Structures are given as structure tokens and as C-alpha cells.
Amino acid sequence: MTIVTSALELYESRTPTSRRLFDEARALIPGGVSRATLAFEPYPFYAAAASGATITDVDGNDYLDLVNNYTSLPHGHGHAATTRAAVEQLSVSSAIGTAHALEADYARELRQRIPAAQRLHFTTTGSEAVAFAVRLARAATGRTRVLKFEGGFHGSHNELYQDIAVLPELSPGAAQPARPASAGLEPTGTITAVYNDLDSVRAAFAQWGQEIAVVVVEPFLGNGALIAAESDFLDVVFECAAAAGALVLFDEIQSLRADYSGAQGRWGYRPDLVALGKIMGGGHALAAFGGRADLFGALEGASPAVLQTGTFTATPMALAAGRAAMAELDRSAYSVLERRTERLREGIRATFAAAGVPVHVNGLGSMFNISITEEEVRSYRAYRAADATLFSALRLEMLVRGVLVMPRGTGCLSTAVTENDVDRVLVALEEGLAAVAGKR
Ligand SMILES: Cc1ncc(COP(=O)(O)O)c(C=O)c1O
Known part of the structure; x- marks a missing residue:
């Protein structure tokens, strides 16, 4: 029996088909994917299907999609x-x-x-x-x-x-x-x-x-x-x-x-x-x-x-x-999205505060960014000084809890994301922060 001890091992143990596809692709496509943005360590999961706010990978794992093809999907998948x-x-x-x-x-x-x-x-x-x-x-x-x-x-x-x-x-x-x-x-x-x-x-x-x-x-x-x-x-x-x-x-x-x-x-x-x-x-x-x-x-x-x-x-x-x-993205759809995302931004701040980890959360409309830092992030310099290593660990913890955000700490809501989904994100964040607490 394999004993899983870390988010990395958990991710790898749940995504064997993605690993195989990635290894095969790399022989032909340097980097494994033509779009550099999509590569992350140890390898990206491969999508099999997507519907609304959910992506299902080739091993049957579901992820709440807060990437939305790098902010380009207003309504999620299959609208x-x-x-x-x-x-x-x-x-x-x-x-x-x-x-x-x-x-x-x-x-x-x-x-x-x-x-x-x-x-x-x-x-x-x-x-x-x-x-x-x-x-x-x-x-x-x-x-x-x-x-x-x-x-x-x-x-x-x-x-x-x-x-x-x-x-x-x-x-x-x-x-x-x-x-x-x-x-x-x-x-x-x-x-x-x-x-x-x-x-x-x-x-x-x-x-x-x-x-x-x-x-x-x-x-x-x-x-x-x-x-x-x-x-x-x-x-x-x-x-x-x-x-x-x-x-x-x-x-x-x-x-x-x-x-x-x-x-x-x-x-x-x-x-x-x-x-x-x-x-x-x-x-x-x-x-x-x-x-x-x-x-x-x-x-x-x-x-x-x-x-x-x-x-x-x-x-x-x-x-x-x-x-x-x-x-379908009229003024009222924009305001629902913004209100829901503002609740998420506030929830992220509160969850980090409860965990005793400093954070600065930016974002306008349906977007948010998490920077792990004491400093207010109003300059590119301040952003690059944030703790990217800790964020990577946290992102992986969230990923194995079924929540997908960008490696750079950014995410966005589509109209397919519900209030319940926002709650799920905050639970994944709370658990993820507890798991990485020892790494600070
Ligand atoms: C602000 C901004 N400008 C330009 C681009 C380039 O757009 P595309 O990837 O469609 O070429 C992007 C893509 O991420 C962007 O975010």
C-alpha cells in the first residue's frame, strides 16, 4: 500500500494518465505544451471534459475552474x-x-x-x-x-x-x-x-x-x-x-x-x-x-x-x-459577478488572517489575485517580492482539493461559479493554509 504524505504525491498518484500523456508529448512538443503558460510543476493535468465551472481530467478528477482559459471564458464551459x-x-x-x-x-x-x-x-x-x-x-x-x-x-x-x-x-x-x-x-x-x-x-x-x-x-x-x-x-x-x-x-x-x-x-x-x-x-x-x-x-x-x-x-x-x-454579460450579470467575487476576495483576506499568514488581495470585477506578503501590492516590485514559493505549495494544496487557480496567484469567476462554489474555495484555502503552515 502506498502511503501518501504530501500534496505533490497525492497529485501524482491521482493523475497517472496525465503524467504519461505529458511524457509522451514532451518527446514531440518541447515543454509538453505549445502554450508556455500552461506548464507547471510537476506536469499539468490533461482535460477530458468540461462543463460549467468544472473541468474533469483524463483520470476522472474534477476541478473548480477559476482560470477560465486565462480569463477568457465569461460563462465557463459549454455555455x-x-x-x-x-x-x-x-x-x-x-x-x-x-x-x-x-x-x-x-x-x-x-x-x-x-x-x-x-x-x-x-x-x-x-x-x-x-x-x-x-x-x-x-x-x-x-x-x-x-x-x-x-x-x-x-x-x-x-x-x-x-x-x-x-x-x-x-x-x-x-x-x-x-x-x-x-x-x-x-x-x-x-x-x-x-x-x-x-x-x-x-x-x-x-x-x-x-x-x-x-x-x-x-x-x-x-x-x-x-x-x-x-x-x-x-x-x-x-x-x-x-x-x-x-x-x-x-x-x-x-x-x-x-x-x-x-x-x-x-x-x-x-x-x-x-x-x-x-x-x-x-x-x-x-x-x-x-x-x-x-x-x-x-x-x-x-x-x-x-x-x-x-x-x-x-x-x-x-x-x-x-x-x-x-x-448575456449585461450590466446586471457584471454586478452579480462582482459581488460574488468581492465576497471571495474578502473571504480570502479573512482566511489568511485566521491562519496568521500575511496576504494582499487585489482584483477588480470578477478577478482576484493572492500575493503572500506583508506589503501592500501597488507596484510590480512589491508583487515580485511576495512569497511565490509558498504560494506554489498552497496552489498545489488547493489543486488536490479540486480548486484550480493560476500559478501566478490569479483567478477569476465565470457566471457558472455559484455562491456554494465560493464557499468551497474558502474551505480549500483554509485547509491548504493549514497544510502549508509548517513550510513558512
Ligand atoms: C493584457 C493582455 N494583452 C494582450 C494579451 C495577448 O492576447 P492573446 O493571448 O490573445 O494573444 C493578453 C493575453 O493574456 C493580455 O492579458
Whole structure:
């Protein structure tokens, strides 16, 4: 008889088929999975089925899904209206290669939510949406540099795959040429500044202001503990950009989850450009970039012309599914999600307090992030100083209790998550904290 002594052993003993599939895949697919985000130690479990808020793995274990394909599923798995719309469209054609009325229908609905998107183009991924928006900004300004913030993730293209998931290097108030976050990237003209640091923004504009085409900024650092942009920081971003003749691009690819009209609607900002993605596809590959009508003239052949195309851009199936999913995400659905998530955020704080473990919980709308630290997490530096090792142990404890959150401590609720599920998460957390108590 095997005596199970740790969460790691328990996980391994319950997931032998996942281990075998992972080992087999690794011989062909370096890292085991093409999407680096999905790999975690000792190996990810392999999904066999999913329904609502539950994923079932190939060994029959169930997990409450608080990852939701990295925040992109608003309603969990197999949502009835989304599935119906996708299947109906699939029976006609998933991808057509000629114009389709759904495109303008959905564009109209998105503009009603996000007035800054006076004009928009669809893309397949969020990475493309940001890349094309940057291309448009460069064409419009005749400048080349992009300003981004340390820890900010905006997709995998060259200019913005910089200074992500690295230990903070910038000192407060500083800005510098960006460092690539992957081998094989060409040097770019991207500049990195410190998020939520007014002096750093001013320093970047003082040195490169006349060369900056666009500032790319997330309303919260989606990959950095969901640290929210402070209003004086965003005010300085807009002021400096306006004074220097640069544009501001809000990357709302994750933060469309925060509110019906995104963070810009919630906080009353009107960026020149906006990137949308994730939930707007209802689980399908669909994203968009939008912005001021005058900027979008370049996509209609005005000089200088900007080209955008892609074989799987705005497929009718993704448009149909995305529209159906978002139609059920009205203001009241957002407020139910937010209330439920706020109860979870409060519950997490209380559970950590009862266990005597310090925590900082961030999050807006339906998202939460757990950082094990005494410090308030308002800067990327503070987030990276949190105890990631202890969190990994805690995450595994939660996983073997059937609760799935991201390795970086972030999670989100879909509309399929119930109040009972929230209670289950808090029980798993309480037990998990008791199990890791000795590891501090
Ligand atoms: C804020 C933000 N921007 C851009 C992207 C890139 O989107 P995609 O993965 O669809 O290319 C992501 C994806 O996680 C994101 O969170």
C-alpha cells in the first residue's frame, strides 16, 4: 500500500494518465505544451471534459475552474447560448472567405459598450490586436517608439514582448530601453517605465517624448498581481502623451472583465486606441482594436496606408459565439459577478488572517489575485517580492482539493461559479493554509 504524505504525491498518484500523456508529448512538443503558460510543476493535468465551472481530467478528477482559459471564458464551459450560436454558425460555415454581416453587427455592439472604439477592426488574437494598433499609431504619428511598463504583458510580438516576468530592474522614477523577455527577439525601440510611478512616466517623456508614437498601458497589470492603475498615474500618462503628441492605447484585453464598458468606462477615460480580446470571443479566437475615427482612416487606404489581414480574422463562428456570450454579460450579470467575487476576495483576506499568514488581495470585477506578503501590492516590485514559493505549495494544496487557480496567484469567476462554489474555495484555502503552515 502506498502511503501518501504530501500534496505533490497525492497529485501524482491521482493523475497517472496525465503524467504519461505529458511524457509522451514532451518527446514531440518541447515543454509538453505549445502554450508556455500552461506548464507547471510537476506536469499539468490533461482535460477530458468540461462543463460549467468544472473541468474533469483524463483520470476522472474534477476541478473548480477559476482560470477560465486565462480569463477568457465569461460563462465557463459549454455555455448554452454561446454553444448554440457557434453550432448554428458551424453548420453553415466556420470560416467563409467573404464578407459577413455579423462583423458589423458585433462592431456596433462593442462600440455601444466602448465609445472610444469609434471604429474598429477584428483580429484573431489579442497579440495581433495590440500589434496592429501599434502599427496604426506609428503610421499616424510618424514616430517609432513605444512606451510600456515593467511587468505589463501585451502579447507575444516583438515590440511588446519586453520586460515581462523579469525581476524588477528599474529604480523608482527611472525609464530605460526595454529588455527582450525571450531569446531570439530583435532589439526594438520600446521604452519601459515603472507602473504607477509618475516620475518614471515624466522621465520617459523628458528623454524620448518626441519619438514616442504610443503609450501602451493596461488598467491593471493582468500578469502582475492585478495591480490597478492609480488615477494620478493615468492622468500623468494622458497629460504627458498629449503634450508630446503621442497616443494612448488602453490594453483592455483582460480588463473588459472588470466592467460592462471596461476599466475606461468605470473610471471615465477616453484613450485614443483600445485593444479588446479574451471574453469578447466567448471562448473563441477573437480580438479587436478600436479607436478614434480619424486614426482609422489609414486602414481605408488613406496615406500612409496600414494593412491588416489574416486568414482566420473575424470568422463568422467566432463572431457568432462572441456576440452570444457578451449578450448575456449585461450590466446586471457584471454586478452579480462582482459581488460574488468581492465576497471571495474578502473571504480570502479573512482566511489568511485566521491562519496568521500575511496576504494582499487585489482584483477588480470578477478577478482576484493572492500575493503572500506583508506589503501592500501597488507596484510590480512589491508583487515580485511576495512569497511565490509558498504560494506554489498552497496552489498545489488547493489543486488536490479540486480548486484550480493560476500559478501566478490569479483567478477569476465565470457566471457558472455559484455562491456554494465560493464557499468551497474558502474551505480549500483554509485547509491548504493549514497544510502549508509548517513550510513558512
Ligand atoms: C493584457 C493582455 N494583452 C494582450 C494579451 C495577448 O492576447 P492573446 O493571448 O490573445 O494573444 C493578453 C493575453 O493574456 C493580455 O492579458
